[in-house]
Amino acid sequence: MLDFTVVLDFGYGLVCMHKTTGFMLSLIRHPDGTGTRFTHRQTGLDHLGLTARNRAELLSWEQRLRELDVEFTPVRDSELGHHLNFRDPDGIALEFYAPNDRFAAALDELRSRKFSDEELLDAAEQLGLGAYVARRIS
Numbered sequence: 645m646l647d648f649t650v651v652l653d654f655g656y657g658l659v660c661m662h663k664t665t666g667f668m669l670s671l672i673r674h675p676d677g678t679g680t681r682f683t684h685r686q687t688g689l690d691h692l693g694l695t696a697r698n699r700a701e702l703l704s705w706e707q708r709l710r711e712l713d714v715e716f717t718p719v720r721d722s723e724l725g726h727h728l729n730f731r732d733p734d735g736i737a738l739e740f741y742a743p744n745d746r747f748a749a750a751l752d753e754l755r756s757r758k759f760s761d762e763e764l765l766d767a768a769e770q771l772g773l774g775a776y777v778a779r780r781i782s
Contacts, residue, residue, distance in 0.1 A: 649761050651768050652777060663764065666755040691729075691737035698742050699726045705740050723772060747771060 648660040648669060657672040672690050696702050702719045706728055709716045716730035725743040732738055743751060750767055768777045 649764050666751050693739040693741050696740045696742040702726050702728045702740055702742050
């Protein structure tokens, strides 16, 4: 409907990518969620993630958060990149994320041309995420 392709399926969550723009969207289902419809009168956002250019930029943000006396989780490295997590004044979880060099190169290639869903899933497997690739039987 929105032209997203489900790339990874962790069981409790999906990672989707818009093939034209490279925009990534993650949808998480918490096991202890109530299942009730969201309302603006209650908290319903797990967290908001924003992209940074690289790990060095995250380290700069880490220093700025330290200077502002904001509680944060130091930059953490993962298979696809680097994360810096903190909360806004209302307690909403925020994340700065920067792809690692390998993932950034894969995203650049995917954004540079049109490709099939199958090619997108193949690229995710080549990044070492084969166990989570969302291959669906039609």
